[in-house]
Amino acid sequence: MNNFSPRLKKCVSQGDLTIKDLTYWFDRPYPTLWTWVYDGREPRGSKGFRRKLYERLDLLEHAIKKGLGFPVPDDMSDRSPERKKHIRGVRDGLEANGVPALRPA
Numbered sequence: 001m002n003n004f005s006p007r008l009k010k011c012v013s014q015g016d017l018t019i020k021d022l023t024y025w026f027d028r029p030y031p032t033l034w035t036w037v038y039d040g041r042e043p044r045g046s047k048g049f050r051r052k053l054y055e056r057l058d059l060l061e062h063a064i065k066k067g068l069g070f071p072v073p074d075d076m077s078d079r080s081p082e083r084k085k086h087i088r089g090v091r092d093g094l095e096a097n098g099v100p101a102l103r104p105a
Helices: 004-015 019-026 030-038 047-066 081-097
Strands: none
Touching: 004 019, 004 030, 004 047, 019 030, 019 047, 019 081, 047 081
16 A cells, blocks of 8 residues: 555645544544645555545545535635535535446456
């Protein structure tokens, strides 16, 4: 795999996201996301855990590319509780409905 960090950096740039935004998307702590983005570290853990993180990265890339909630609307400041709800809502909606183009047959 070993391409998580560069892809995540691209999402931060193209989606105008903060590290805090990524904590909402991946449900991981801020220091973990910081190391993934800025230290270039790859996720560690079980194969299933890593697969789930890569699936969420696929969904994030898809959402950004298709303009599905990203960039986050300008009226949602970084500290806004609505921002957290928005990001998780986009993620949960995509996970619930699936994105057939991203799922192998």
